[in-house]
Amino acid sequence: MTDGGRCEVRPAPQQEKVDKGRRRFLWVTGGLGLAWLGLSAYPVYRYIAPRPAPDPFGKEGRAAVNKVAPADVAAPGSGANGSYGQRGCIVFRTTQGELRAFDSKCTHAGCNVNFAGDRISCHCHGGVYDFEGKNVAGPPPRPLTPLSVFEENGVLYVAPAEKKQEV
Numbered sequence: 378m379t380d381g382g383r384c385e386v387r388p389a390p391q392q393e394k395v396d397k398g399r400r401r402f403l404w405v406t407g408g409l410g411l412a413w414l415g416l417s418a419y420p421v422y423r424y425i426a427p428r429p430a431p432d433p434f435g436k437e438g439r440a441a442v443n444k445v446a447p448a449d450v451a452a453p454g455s456g457a458n459g460s461y462g463q464r465g466c467i468v469f470r471t472t473q474g475e476l477r478a479f480d481s482k483c484t485h486a487g488c489n490v491n492f493a494g495d496r497i498s499c500h501c502h503g504g505v506y507d508f509e510g511k512n513v514a515g516p517p518p519r520p521l522t523p524l525s526v527f528e529e530n531g532v533l534y535v536a537p538a539e540k541k542q543e544v
């Protein structure tokens with residue numbers, strides 16, 4: 378056929394039908410392939426994606442301190458490292474007799490700090506905190522996370538510092 382001097386080539390009606398069928402097949406298989414890819418990738422994403430840490434205080438809003446008994450911190454100036462949930466903590470009694478606790482995760486690079494009698498120290502890079510949890514020497518950029526601590530039926534518990542409970 379000619380259209381103003383140009384030659385137009387039209388596919389045969391049979392060929393057009395075949396092309397439509399092919400296109401539809403490609404769209405359907407492409408869509409199914411994408412859906413399959415999405416469904417397959419989701420479990421991998423769930424495995425790789427970071428999950429929020431579980432609340433160490435649980436529904437009760439408090440957690441038992443492991444490895445530190447009330448007797449371990451009965452004397453003024455005594456202290457010990459323990460744990461609550463899956464986290465570390467230090468519990469100590471000041472020379473004035475006040476029971477205190479901090480999360481033991483150093484604010485520099487996350488090592489566990491230790492109660493060292495006259496200070497709280499981090500062995501990784503020499504960080505030092507005072508008994509208020511304040512960073513006083515070395516690289517730690519922030520104070521330790523304070524915890525409230527109390528004894529109940531011979532067990533020490535810690536809770537978020539905002540929920541202060543009496544000892």
Ligand code: FES
Nearest residue numbers: 483486499502504
């Ligand atoms: S991790 Fe504690 S001072 Fe570096």
